[in-house]
Amino acid sequence: MAWTGRFSDFDDVSQNVQSSDRRAKYPRNDILKNATVTRLEDLHPGITNPTVAGLILTKDSPKSIQSKKNPGTERYLLSFVLRDAPSCFVNVTCWGTELGIKDIAAKFAISDTVQLTNVQVQPKSYDGYDDKFKPSTPMSFNITFSENHSNIDHYLGPEADFFRGLQNVPIKANNDYYILEDVIAHGQSLSGEHINLLTVVKKIGPVKDITTKTGKKTRRCELKLMDETCPSFALILWDSDIIDIAQSWVALDTVLFIADVRVSFDDFRSTMVSTADSKTIFTVNPDTLEAHSLYQFAHSQTFDDEDGTGQSDPPLESITDVYTVSQLINMKNERTDQWKPTVYGILFAYISQFDVDGDTSRVLRYRCKKCRQTVTENAGYTCSNQECSNGILNAFSSTIDDTHPSVEYSVSVSVSDHTGTIDYCHLDGEVAQGLLGIKAEEFAQIPFQRKTEVKWSHLLERRKMHFKMSCSVGDTGKVFLRALSCHSVDAKEFQYMAQ
Structure with a gap:
């Protein structure tokens, strides 16, 4: 059936669609396979009734909205993302009756390969709706599917294996993600934003039935994620197909590249958390160097408690490789x-x-006791994170004990050997305190002359340092060199100091 224009005539379709009519919408694949499939990269608005095929990357639950054409009635829709190449994926919206849309939702799942016939290609809207509520795609258009005019079925054509392979290819650059340490450290600037993460599933919580304040029934599932920089980070899933899929993930065996997940500060937990929404796309066990490395790291860890809050770095005694500064x-x-x-x-x-x-x-760092956000002397050591209870309290009072910041060491040093000097090696927290032998709170109070004496007692002294070198967000090129320990060198170890 040839057609043009916007989909709206389905509003007049009866809610009681006969089963024979529904079967006509989803014909046998031996009929569809004869249709000529158009690549997404070759589509453009105005093309007449094309046939497209690909992999379902993500899929929302069916929704209903009030019909503008027939007040008092509802229109039903289902949204998913279709991908036919690593850099080509597009938002698809299916419109129809309640029975027809729920039938499509039940028949097709994430990671299925499908073929859509007689669809419409429409330019993206510029009202901000797509950017706010739909996954970000590289195409300049969206695809619209009408229950009355379009057909959908499983794709079994010659490229089915290629399409299925796309489920292990991230939709963003392999190194375009935040490490969890950065998310926690920069909570104030990231809260409310959509970012990318590369993590390992550490724990899968139970699915809980929730009734909202408005009486709506939904489901919720919380996962614990980890990476090389953070032992535990919450990911919250709400009612969608991904909750069911997550039940098949295996702790410490499933690596996730999560594109456009929303991060926010959780005041109750006093830390950052992530939430999957309608923009989020999961790539399970991505076939990338970064994912393989993270998988190996996860399997090198030991966890002593049920919640898996064990160490994120290996035991110092297991670190044995010796490097020079030039290396x-x-x-x-x-x-x-x-x-x-x-x-x-x-x-x-x-x-x-x-x-x-x-x-x-440059020696001490002050943090909000609630959200761990860095606070400064210029701001009166008050928390500026408006999503933190301290941030709200500080707007009205500065006499509450919890608003007083905690203080910790954050020292940047240069270290040298016979091969050269490397700058910006970080001595943080207990490592610096163990070296100096002075608590951070006390160091802030000692006079300048005493600090100078402490400085010269450590300069040019031989040290054995366990270190960690890691990358931050891939596109920033930022590299961290952090000391995990720093001690005096004993006589047996002196040989490593010789040229």
């Missing part, structure tokens, strides 16, 4: 140009720059 410099330069896996090792070197008697902001 660290080379590794850092490599990671600036492209993502590479995290490296753990041992360095024997001198602390050649240790400005603990300089600007206090």
